[in-house]
Amino acid sequence: MKTFNYHSAKDVKEASKLASPNSAFLAGGMTTLPSMKLGLASYKDIIDIKKIKKLSGIKVSAKTVTIGATTKHVEVANSKEIKKVIPSLAALAEGIGDPQVRNRGTIGGSIANNDPAADYPSACIALNAMIITNNRKVIADKFFRGMFETCLKKTEVIEAIEFEIPQKSNYQKLPNPASRYAVVGVYVAKHKSGINVAVTGAKSCVYNDSDISDALKKNFSASAIDNVKVSSSGMNSDIHASADYRANMVKVFAKKAVEAC
Amino acid sequence: MASLVGSRVERKEDKRFLTGKGRYTADINLANQTYAVFIRSPHARAKIKKIDTSKALKSSGVVDILTGEHIATDKIGGLIAGWAIRSEDGSEMKCPANPPLAKDSVNFVGDPVAVVFAESLDEAKAAAELVKIDYKVLKAVTSLADTMNSEAIHDGIDKNLCYDWLLGDRQKVKDAFDKADKIIKLDITNNRLIPNAMEPRACVIDYNTASEEITCYTTSQNPHLSRLIMSAFGGVAPENKLRVVAPDVGGGFGSKINLYNEEIVCSWAAKKIERPIKWVAERTESFLTDTHGRDHITHAELAVTNDGKFLGFKNETIANLGAYARVFGTVTPTYLFGPCATGVYVMPAAYSNVKAVYTNTAPVDAYRGAGRPEATYTIERIVDKAAIELGMDPIEIRMKNFPTEFPFKQTLVHQIDSGDYVAGLNKAKEMSDYDGFAARKKDSESRGKLRGIGVTTYFEACGIAPSPVVMMLGCGVGLWESAEVRFNPTGQVTVYTGSHSHGQSHQTTFAQITADELGVPIENIDIVHGDTDKGTFGMGTYGSRSLTVGGIAIVNACKKIVAKGKRIAAKMLEASEDDVEFKDGEYVVAKSNKKKTIGEVAFASYLPGVRDEVKSPLPEGDEPGLIESSFFDPANFSFPAGSHIAEVEVDPETGNVRLDKYTAVDDFGTIVNPTIVEGQVHGGLAQGIGQALTENAEYDESGQLITASYMDYTMPRADNFPEFNLGFTCTKATTNPLGVKGCGEAGAIAAPPTVMNAVINALGGREIQMPATAEKVWKACQQNKKSNSEAA
Ligand SMILES: Cc1cc2nc3c(=O)[nH]c(=O)nc-3n(C[C@H](O)[C@H](O)[C@H](O)COP(=O)(O)OP(=O)(O)OC[C@H]3O[C@@H](n4cnc5c(N)ncnc54)[C@H](O)[C@@H]3O)c2cc1C
Numbered sequence A: 001m002k003t004f005n006y007h008s009a010k011d012v013k014e015a016s017k018l019a020s021p022n023s024a025f026l027a028g029g030m031t032t033l034p035s036m037k038l039g040l041a042s043y044k045d046i047i048d049i050k051k052i053k054k055l056s057g058i059k060v061s062a063k064t065v066t067i068g069a070t071t072k073h074v075e076v077a078n079s080k081e082i083k084k085v086i087p088s089l090a091a092l093a094e095g096i097g098d099p100q101v102r103n104r105g106t107i108g109g110s111i112a113n114n115d116p117a118a119d120y121p122s123a124c125i126a127l128n129a130m131i132i133t134n135n136r137k138v139i140a141d142k143f144f145r146g147m148f149e150t151c152l153k154k155t156e157v158i159e160a161i162e163f164e165i166p167q168k169s170n171y172q173k174l175p176n177p178a179s180r181y182a183v184v185g186v187y188v189a190k191h192k193s194g195i196n197v198a199v200t201g202a203k204s205c206v207y208n209d210s211d212i213s214d215a216l217k218k219n220f221s222a223s224a225i226d227n228v229k230v231s232s233s234g235m236n237s238d239i240h241a242s243a244d245y246r247a248n249m250v251k252v253f254a255k256k257a258v259e260a261c
Numbered sequence B: 001m002a003s004l005v006g007s008r009v010e011r012k013e014d015k016r017f018l019t020g021k022g023r024y025t026a027d028i029n030l031a032n033q034t035y036a037v038f039i040r041s042p043h044a045r046a047k048i049k050k051i052d053t054s055k056a057l058k059s060s061g062v063v064d065i066l067t068g069e070h071i072a073t074d075k076i077g078g079l080i081a082g083w084a085i086r087s088e089d090g091s092e093m094k095c096p097a098n099p100p101l102a103k104d105s106v107n108f109v110g111d112p113v114a115v116v117f118a119e120s121l122d123e124a125k126a127a128a129e130l131v132k133i134d135y136k137v138l139k140a141v142t143s144l145a146d147t148m149n150s151e152a153i154h155d156g157i158d159k160n161l162c163y164d165w166l167l168g169d170r171q172k173v174k175d176a177f178d179k180a181d182k183i184i185k186l187d188i189t190n191n192r193l194i195p196n197a198m199e200p201r202a203c204v205i206d207y208n209t210a211s212e213e214i215t216c217y218t219t220s221q222n223p224h225l226s227r228l229i230m231s232a233f234g235g236v237a238p239e240n241k242l243r244v245v246a247p248d249v250g251g252g253f254g255s256k257i258n259l260y261n262e263e264i265v266c267s268w269a270a271k272k273i274e275r276p277i278k279w280v281a282e283r284t285e286s287f288l289t290d291t292h293g294r295d296h297i298t299h300a301e302l303a304v305t306n307d308g309k310f311l312g313f314k315n316e317t318i319a320n321l322g323a324y325a326r327v328f329g330t331v332t333p334t335y336l337f338g339p340c341a342t343g344v345y346v347m348p349a350a351y352s353n354v355k356a357v358y359t360n361t362a363p364v365d366a367y368r369g370a371g372r373p374e375a376t377y378t379i380e381r382i383v384d385k386a387a388i389e390l391g392m393d394p395i396e397i398r399m400k401n402f403p404t405e406f407p408f409k410q411t412l413v414h415q416i417d418s419g420d421y422v423a424g425l426n427k428a429k430e431m432s433d434y435d436g437f438a439a440r441k442k443d444s445e446s447r448g449k450l451r452g453i454g455v456t457t458y459f460e461a462c463g464i465a466p467s468p469v470v471m472m473l474g475c476g477v478g479l480w481e482s483a484e485v486r487f488n489p490t491g492q493v494t495v496y497t498g499s500h501s502h503g504q505s506h507q508t509t510f511a512q513i514t515a516d517e518l519g520v521p522i523e524n525i526d527i528v529h530g531d532t533d534k535g536t537f538g539m540g541t542y543g544s545r546s547l548t549v550g551g552i553a554i555v556n557a558c559k560k561i562v563a564k565g566k567r568i569a570a571k572m573l574e575a576s577e578d579d580v581e582f583k584d585g586e587y588v589v590a591k592s593n594k595k596k597t598i599g600e601v602a603f604a605s606y607l608p609g610v611r612d613e614v615k616s617p618l619p620e621g622d623e624p625g626l627i628e629s630s631f632f633d634p635a636n637f638s639f640p641a642g643s644h645i646a647e648v649e650v651d652p653e654t655g656n657v658r659l660d661k662y663t664a665v666d667d668f669g670t671i672v673n674p675t676i677v678e679g680q681v682h683g684g685l686a687q688g689i690g691q692a693l694t695e696n697a698e699y700d701e702s703g704q705l706i707t708a709s710y711m712d713y714t715m716p717r718a719d720n721f722p723e724f725n726l727g728f729t730c731t732k733a734t735t736n737p738l739g740v741k742g743c744g745e746a747g748a749i750a751a752p753p754t755v756m757n758a759v760i761n762a763l764g765g766r767e768i769q770m771p772a773t774a775e776k777v778w779k780a781c782q783q784n785k786k787s788n789s790e791a792a
Helices: A012-018 A032-037 A073-078 A080-085 A087-094 A099-104 A107-113 A120-126 A210-218 A243-260 B014-018 B068-073 B121-128 B144-149 B170-178 B223-232 B261-273 B283-289 B338-342 B372-390 B394-401 B421-431 B434-446 B467-472 B506-518 B546-572 B598-606 B674-693 B746-762 B774-791
Strands: A005-008 A023-026 A045-048 A058-060 A064-068 A130-133 A137-139 A144-146 A158-164 A168-175 A182-191 A194-200 B034-040 B046-052 B062-067 B112-118 B132-137 B161-168 B182-193 B202-208 B213-218 B242-245 B277-280 B293-304 B310-322 B349-358 B450-459 B481-487 B493-497 B525-528 B580-583 B586-589 B595-597 B627-632 B641-650 B657-667 B724-729
Touching (some): A087 A182, A107 A120, A120 A144, A168 A243, B068 B261, B112 B121, B112 B261, B144 B293, B161 B170, B170 B310, B170 B349, B202 B261, B223 B242, B293 B372, B372 B394, B394 B450, B421 B641, B481 B546, B481 B598, B506 B525, B546 B580, B586 B598, B595 B598, B641 B746, B674 B724, B674 B746
Parallel strands (some): A023 A045, B034 B277, B310 B349, B493 B525, B657 B724
Antiparallel strands (some): A058 A064, A064 A158, B161 B349, B450 B641, B481 B627, B641 B657
């Protein structure tokens, strides 16, 4: 690991001010630190945001669940309030990586990183999330731009993520056997306003599968998905799963999610 | 005093390991030490055109940078293959030179080319980036199947072939096949594995400028052998000026048998730069450069009669050696593999033919089970296939071909002294509720799942020894083991063993057998290992040989102690030696009931005299002290055997395989500590199941290792396993006084075919190769669906 300057920011303003094209925020460090150790990334400044109290915590209102950016996966997984209103979100957090990762990794870090195989981006899309930063609010659909790419500016700090409480929802994933990231993860959520079928792991970036959601709009049942065609074009292919397999699994896991809704 | 052999004595090691007090090589820091970073080839195959270290040498904190040129100038020797194997045509095997730092060519990604020594690790790494190496990149040879038709990697090694070896009689096999009702054919791969010891390799070197002695602390399974090779072949220093210490070692599984490039280079360099050196591998270096395991392609044929009797067996295998032949590299796919090819069966005729080839991949060497898992996988898969094709039950076909009398002369080499395969399989059948399978299958099906059951019966040849035998087969050294037992004057016992514990719990097991022999409380017994300056000599730990060979050396040394003690006790008790009996740590004269404890005898042996009188307790001709040593060379290997049964549930929608039940019934002869043995079985099973379901080392066409991290190389985790259901049967080994057989490798040997037979059973007989990953299984389910609908 290359040497760097360590800063612990006392508030969001300071964190943002310290940020530069050559810096990274340190939340859980579960992505940043391994990539620095492997020499895949190096930074001049590491800005620790864990001491900023305001960034952590869970708030539930009648229509929304708001989770602070540095809230750890384990906290979401164990939250009684979240389990009550969006159990699928707590279950998603429970299925991330392993206990060590869940004890350190944060929702803000996960979303900022936008790994194509990460779980949380699917929750953001399915639950019409609003990403709240230090200078704006962005709807999830506009936030995730592509592989490891978001609309965040270098000096922008995610403060919280606000999820809409759905009527029903469920998340099912085929975990990568080695890392436990999603080979395919499908988050189905039925809102008053419509149905989202957010798919992660399958392509370079999370997406809403409108063919499946259209089919579900007509008939919210697993069998409604049977006749939907999921094309393998644009799907990821690696040693763990070919594009063809992934395309098939999108359907299988969408069905599983609907069944479990 | 109750015997400790057979009891669940708590592990003496637990306290230090579970409280983080283990002392591993990387925990050692020496004053004034420098840090080594190796510069490794990023290419699988290339010529080294030029190395420019000028800029790097000026970098901050750099002490020195050494390359293959320096190695050549100092005439430092390379790494070696420990076994010389001959081809079927009588020619000697062909091995390339393997210098510790590559000078002219590199042959796998990770091959070390240069080394930087600096004041800090960061400085060493920074300087390493400044070393400029010009390579001429050549086309890599990575596909095992095509290797023999590819360009030769090493000068003078035609077809990349190390040897083309045969064991058995082709004519006899042909005759047997001519008589067969049916020939069963099978093509399989034995997937390449990365051992992944929890502790990465490391070495810390101290050079004493006064005594000119080099001390190498290292992560080795056999420090004595490392010293021998480093001295005799590396020419680093004479053995008396070289001390190798392997302190706590966090797992080896065969990957730490070898002496590696880094140990030779750092030992040699410490003397050159007159500074201590520390090197610790990073995890990526472990993936790239630890010796890998398995990696075979096999075509096998089994000749059978219609009622399921075996007539003959052929095994044609291509084995990958990787870029170079290492210590057990050449013997693993031959004598550790070929003889076990016919399994636990009466097989009138058989041969194993192995072509071992070089590729531009990391060297392949012994990995838990070494050769025997590959052999067992082949025979147990083809026996199951025979059962399917003949419409027989897998247990029935096995029972039909078991030997019933022991000693059993196995087809290819071994004379198996003891065993009872029928009893083992019956017990496994019962413990696994084999007869209840149909009902469980129905239940799975009602939930849309498939269920399969798999059986394996195996034997293995371990306790790797008889020196005359192994040397006749091509081993460069004898494989005995040594021990020295010292009674201290105040009554405690120190046992020096040449075996090495890197997870095997010798500190406990060896103390148990010593306590039984000497009648000394186990708390007063210390086991010392892993240091060439302590104890006699040792051949190390691999091939489940520690207890069966090393343990027996301890027993024999103890017996010598007891015998000498008896002579002394008789004199002290003024009795004839014949009247003295040794029991539970006491020498007793039956007639008078006068006695001396062995501690009193030990004391007297060191302080042979009393005040005011010239009187020695030592019999005439005996010297003071109570120290004895023994070298044990058994008459034969030992032959554990067992029957394993697994059940899997497959989700046809996703291809996910869930291992639901696993029953293992093993015969390890006498069991010294059941808890430790169960731990060994659990560990072996975890690795075997990992091979069957998750693990696979993959290189791409250019020779880059794609699975070079835990994000891609799938180590099995606790949630991949069910609760293991373990049982034991016991037929004692007749070749050692304890009747022990060795248990370290059994799980890794038996689990792959057991699990794969279950998966294939669930897939209605459709064959897939290991590992049975979700996508492969899903595809097989899709194909089954397609052929079922075509049939309908
Ligand atoms: C072994 C392993 C297994 C894993 N398995 C899974 C899995 O199954 N599913 C899954 O979804 N994830 C998985 N992860 C990822 C993990 O969940 C973390 O969430 C993820 O690594 C990022 O979160 P972090 O808090 O650790 O971020 P960090 O590593 O601290 O930061 C990551 C990036 O996000 C930026 N960042 C962090 N916080 C903010 C913020 N508030 N505002 C703006 N930018 C910010 C940083 O600048 C940095 O670039 C795994 C990770 C590991 C190491």
